[in-house]
Amino acid sequence: NAGVTQTPKFQVLKTGQSMTLQCAQDMNHNSMYWYRQDPGMGLRLIYYSASEGTTDKGEVPNGYNVSRLNKREFSLRLESAAPSQTSVYFCASTEGPQGYEQYFGPGTRLTVT
Amino acid sequence: AQSVTQPDIHITVSEGASLELRCNYSYGATPYLFWYVQSPGQGLQLLLKYFSGDTLVQGIKGFEAEFKRSQSSFNLRKPSVHWSDAAEYFCAMDSSYKLIFGSGTRLLVRP
Numbered sequence: 001n002a003g004v005t006q007t008p009k010f011q012v013l014k015t016g017q018s019m020t021l022q023c024a025q026d027m028n029h030n031s032m033y034w035y036r037q038d039p040g041m042g043l044r045l046i047y048y049s050a051s052e053g054t055t056d057k058g059e060v061p062n063g064y065n066v067s068r069l070n071k072r073e074f075s076l077r078l079e080s081a082a083p084s085q086t087s088v089y090f091c092a093s094t095e096g097p098q099g100y101e102q103y104f105g106p107g108t109r110l111t112v113t
Numbered sequence: 114a115q116s117v118t119q120p121d122i123h124i125t126v127s128e129g130a131s132l133e134l135r136c137n138y139s140y141g142a143t144p145y146l147f148w149y150v151q152s153p154g155q156g157l158q159l160l161l162k163y164f165s166g167d168t169l170v171q172g173i174k175g176f177e178a179e180f181k182r183s184q185s186s187f188n189l190r191k192p193s194v195h196w197s198d199a200a201e202y203f204c205a206m207d208s209s210y211k212l213i214f215g216s217g218t219r220l221l222v223r224p
Contacts, residue, residue, distance in 0.1 A: 004156075031210065033211075033212075040122070040216055040217075041216055042203060042214035042215055042216040042217050043157075043203070043212075043214045044214075045211055045212070048210060048211060050210050056210075058211065090156060090157070092157075101147070101159050101162060102157075102159075102212060103159075104149075104156035104157040104158075105156055106155065106156045107154075107155075107156055
């Protein structure tokens with residue numbers, strides 16, 4: 001099993017450009033998450049999908065959109081990138097809504113200039 | 114509001130010394146608690162978790178953590194640190210479909 005995979009690993013964007021971060025899991029998990037990690041701030045939840053067909057905002061959703069394409073895939077879109085979105089983005093998945101371990105992907109390092 | 118606090122940003126220990134990383138939480142009921150480790154350039158890996166029952170939980174890589182309800186704490190310990198333990202450690206709390214993370218503690222290990 002590959003676990004949670006993310007593409008791309010690195011990306012540089014100019015302000016105003018758009019892009020989509022891809023995430024896929026092969027563990028048949030129901031719930032999937034997008035986090036951003038910034039120095040000294042831990043991980044902050046952007047959006048999550050508790051089950052296929054549902055998505056909800058997390059702590060820092062502004063400037064992002066998500067799509068739960070199917071049970072395996074959960075994408076994060078930046079419509080008009082801003083320097084404040086420079087960060088490391090992690091996707092995670094878990095078996096159930098509560099009390100289960102979250103499995104993390106390797107991350108995408110995004111720089112917006 | 115629910116929150117997780119890791120009061121130490123950095124901790125430096127000598128190889129072979131013992132380690133304790135602090136974590137405090139704010140939650141009305143008994144939470145589900147986790148410790149994750151992140152090596153440089155990597156994603157997060159679960160070290161251990163507490164759901165209920167025995168308040169001392171064992172994890173991977175020789176780590177353990179103790180849940181203390183009276184102190185709202187879930188501190189991570191290891192009796193003898195190895196150089197490979199140098200990483201960033203995150204305490205997290207389950208909050209209804211979501212994990213709330215502390216800001217992390219970076220562990221440096223002196224040879």
